[in-house]
């Protein structure tokens with residue numbers, strides 16, 4: 001493949017779709033693989049834009065026909081990346097970005113170890129809950145059990161962060177978008193020798209700071225808040241007890 005394959009995973013509601021859509025406004029040459037799913041469309045989602053929405057029968061038929069590069073069951077629905085997305089990006093010479101869960105990312109990594117993987121974290125459970133709830137409200141449907149299911153899976157998904165080359169904490173949106181853009185540009189520079197002009201040094205620094213091995217200090221409070229390091233987080237993980245507050249963004253530096 002001429003282009004680079006980027007895998008991006010995150011607990012639901014962390015802001016990965018928002019980051020990907022902002023990135024694609026800033027950078028050309030990055031295609032987004034539209035996944036197939038058996039989940040029902042949410043809010044303003046359209047078939048062929050966010051996802052190809054399908055039935056379980058049709059999805060299973062596609063599995064038998066080996067149409068998927070990877071597929072997995074997430075929150076009770078099937079999701080998969082069509083091999084065709086990869087072929088199209090390859091023939092266009094574009095990079096390809098897959099928004100996939102931790103199981104799908106593991107499957108792709110096993111087949112394509114050269115893929116660049118990025119894990120996005122919300123700053124803490126409370127912010128995650130607020131984002132999920134605000135999104136549901138904006139879509140006009142607040143399904144408490146679905147919300148709770150997604151929140152309770154978050155810590156388990158985050159436990160996989162070590163399998164990812166880069167880590168982003170999506171606190172301030174503009175900064176996270178700039179970090180994602182820096183990762184893509186830095187990888188183009190390292191792999192393809194693509195020039196990144198006068199911004200190059202800064203871009204390489206920003207990307208390097210997001211490499212997993214360089215994020216330990218920044219990650220510590222996030223992991224603690226999700227109960228992954230130590231046990232100081234148990235109170236914060238009690239999502240249900242808190243009243244909703246507008247999300248306050250804070251600098252995590």
Ligand code: ADP
Nearest residue numbers: 012013014015016017018131135170171172173
């Ligand atoms: P995901 O794709 O990871 O499930 P979304 O991109 O749908 O998450 O984001 C969930 C919600 O959080 C959306 O309402 C989005 O507008 C909001 N959001 C995303 N990133 C930020 C951020 N950095 N600050 C505040 N809100 C955000």
Ligand code: 5GP
Nearest residue numbers: 012035071072074079080081099100101104
């Ligand atoms: P949502 O229902 O919120 O759109 O997505 C739920 C989860 O499914 C997210 O973690 C998202 O990354 C994941 N997902 C979306 N598309 C795919 C896919 O093609 N394959 C896999 N394995 N996961 C996907």
